[in-house]
Amino acid sequence: MTIDDEKIACRARAAARRALAHAAADDRASARLAQVLGEYAGQVISGYVAIRTEIDPMPALRIAAGQGSRICLPVIDAPATPLRFRAYTPGDALADGALNTLEPAHGDFLRPDVVVLPMLAFARDGRRLGYGGGYYDRTLQALRETGPVVAIGFAYQAQMDDDLPTDPYDQPLDLMVTDQQIIDFRR
Numbered sequence: 001m002t003i004d005d006e007k008i009a010c011r012a013r014a015a016a017r018r019a020l021a022h023a024a025a026d027d028r029a030s031a032r033l034a035q036v037l038g039e040y041a042g043q044v045i046s047g048y049v050a051i052r053t054e055i056d057p058m059p060a061l062r063i064a065a066g067q068g069s070r071i072c073l074p075v076i077d078a079p080a081t082p083l084r085f086r087a088y089t090p091g092d093a094l095a096d097g098a099l100n101t102l103e104p105a106h107g108d109f110l111r112p113d114v115v116v117l118p119m120l121a122f123a124r125d126g127r128r129l130g131y132g133g134g135y136y137d138r139t140l141q142a143l144r145e146t147g148p149v150v151a152i153g154f155a156y157q158a159q160m161d162d163d164l165p166t167d168p169y170d171q172p173l174d175l176m177v178t179d180q181q182i183i184d185f186r187r
């Protein structure tokens with residue numbers, strides 16, 4: 001199998017585990033994410049609007065907004081380009097974006113200090129696998145080239161896969177928050 005085929009197989013397995021975890025979800029993961037985001041109170045924090053069975057970061061983002069953080073959401077400009085981030089107040093209306101996503105139609109473009117990002121699978125060492133668009137890989141690479149940024153993965157523990165295939169361009173996570181634990185890969 002090529003690495004691309006291995007990624008496709010790993011995505012399919014992780015999606016099935018994620019769907020099971022999503023059906024049984026409680027609010028433990030949200031509480032953990034809110035706790036971690038509290039350490040970045042007052043900073044610019046990017047979230048996402050959950051699609052399919054992704055774990056929902058909005059409850060924690062609302063709490064972060066209440067702590068003086070500015071929230072933003074990813075906006076797709078074009079295929080194979082980094083995401084941009086638009087200011088967002090939790091509860092505001094969203095518009096249809098590309099690839100079945102929802103995104104802010106207006107608002108300032110911000111550079112996030114913290115990026116909370118979804119995934120299909122992660123490994124215990126901070127590697128991550130997304131849907132295959134390479135959007136977050138390109139985006140984190142660009143952000144890391146221009147200054148500090150903290151990449152926080154948010155997922156169900158069931159999405160862990162230590163054997164997930166990785167390429168040299170895959171951008172690692174700094175922190176991982178799940179329904180069961182917080183892992184800091186920086187130490």
Ligand SMILES: Nc1nc2c(c(=O)[nH]1)N(C=O)[C@@H](CNc1ccc(C(=O)N[C@@H](CCC(=O)O)C(=O)O)cc1)CN2
Binds near residue numbers: 118
């Ligand atoms: N919630 C969320 N927002 C996100 C991402 C994500 O993974 N999750 N992204 C992370 O990169 C960016 C968008 N990238 C995406 C890449 C692929 C698909 C995707 O496979 N979508 C479809 C197929 C859509 C179509 O072709 O119409 C699907 O839901 O099956 C979605 C978003 C930015 N926003």
Ligand SMILES: Nc1ncnc2c1ncn2[C@@H]1O[C@H](COP(=O)(O)OP(=O)(O)OP(=O)(O)O)[C@@H](O)[C@H]1O
Binds near residue numbers: 138
């Ligand atoms: N930093 C980068 N610069 C240029 N191309 C990149 C970069 N990162 C990834 N790519 C390209 O993006 C494509 C998809 O990458 P990959 O399969 O690793 O995405 P993913 O991690 O599953 O998705 P995402 O990052 O959107 O969550 C690959 O063809 C890869 O060549």
